[in-house]
Amino acid sequence: MHSFSQRFATLIARLVQKPLLALVRSPAIMRRLFTLNAIIGVRTPKGLTLTPLRLGGRTCTLCNMGQRHDHGTLLYIHGGAFVIGNLRGYRHLVAALGQRAGMRAVFLNYRRAPEHPFPAALDDAEAAWRALVADPDTGPLSLAGDSAGGNIALALLHRIIAKGLPLPAAVAVLSPVTDLRLLNESLAANRRHDPLVSTRWGARGVAAYLNGADPEQPEASPILGDFTGAPPVLIHADTTEVLFDDARLMADRLRCQGVDVTLACQTGLPHVWHMSVGRTPEADASVAEVADFLAAHATKAPALDSRPPTL
Template sequence: MLSRHQTFWNLYARLVQKPALALIGYQPLARKVADLNAVLTLKAPADLRLTDRTLTHADQTVKVTLCQTGLEPAGGTMLYLHGGAFMIGNLRMYRHLVARLGDAAGQRAYFLHYGLAPEHPYPIALDQATVAYQALCADPDAGPISIAGDSAGGNLVFALLHRICSRDLPRPAAVVALSPLTDMRMTGASLRTNAKSDHLVAPSWARRGKESYRAGHDPADPELSPVLGDFTGAPPCLIHADDTEILLDDARAIADALRAQGVSVEVNISHGRTHVWHLNVGRSPEADASVAEIGQFIQRVTSPKSP
């Protein structure tokens, strides 16, 4: 049974956020509305610390922000790739979640400021994620690296993992995806069957984001549809999704693809929660428990193995 806090946020998503995302087609206005929503509804932890940094690899640079709460972590580094249908999303919307995830995992957590579509279509965001990842790999103080992301950021997480595996780059230690978009061909039945039950995401919003980012490229490219990707030697993965979401089948499909290639995968399908309910961390027990589970997973798979 859902808590009253999660029930409230489900109603808020359905009555306020979902109509706004579906109806506002002018991109600058959509971003301003999303920013206003973040200011009104997302409260940063009192001990939040933000540190801007630049990561460089092969003469390419990207901007990240280190999001921290509590004590200085010593268990490695997390690279977080945010959601927002490739078109919206910024530090103001995600700083609290990234900091909480890093705290739960005992890792330094970096938020990547990647370019948004349609101004920055594929492969810009993926290229920037690749630069950030390779820069962290070259940092002797990074420790075990985890990659995490939600929704469209979940697409980037698995597209990056495909690049890492297909190019035989150093593997991360853990991968986490929250309600990921993994099939740009939009073949999942849940896109239709869950169109009404999804509290937040309308199929029209998902399609708009997909087309804005894809920019005419083949949706069957595994860098766009990582469900078709190469995951040889990939690390353990954790996937969260809800059975009311339109992206439910995307989460299931990528889990099946990973398992078929011998990857260890844990999938947690909840019931009745909004898309990426983790953003309610600090405001609902369901989000708090899910963030704690992610932290436990990362700590478990990145800890030194016994002989």
């Protein structure tokens, strides 16, 4: 049985947020609604400081709760169907991960579709990664993302491996989108069960992001990639969400390639329930699990080579 606060959050997702995602087609309006939802429903943690950064020419923000950075730096890539999502809606989650993990938590404000389609967001992630690798103060470097940001994080990991860039100590993805071909069975089987994600909304976001690009390439659909030699990966997903197969099959793919992967599943929670951190015990526990995973592997990571290869 879920907590009362979580049941209430799930009810709001089903009755308010999911219908809005299905009905509102304008990215500009959806962005305003996302920010309004953050203003109303997300309390800024006490002691949070936000420091603007420029990494590889990309706009980022350091989200700090006054913690030590003994376990290095976390680059976080937000979700939002490649179209919405911003610092106002994510700073509490990124700060909570950084505080628990003992990491310098960096939020990437990547370029969004439809104004900037594939591979703009991935290019931004790579530019930020290269800048962090070149920074002697970075320490062990970890990578995380949710939903569409999980897609970008895994695509970035694929690109890092392919280009021979320094690897992250570990990667965590929350309810990731891994297959932009949109063929997985859970998209239909869980359509009514998923408390939050409308498949119409998701399909519009994917179409805006791809803008005609081939989804059958690993940088668009990481599930098709080669991750041999990747660091440990943690995947969080809920069995009732439409993207469950994206998570489950991605874990199978990584496992077959020799990657140390953990698939941790819940049942009956909304897509990326971690966004309720500070409001529900379920979100608090899951964020703590992700942070502890990242911190544990950061302590084992060798020092980064601060000289990225010239390609």
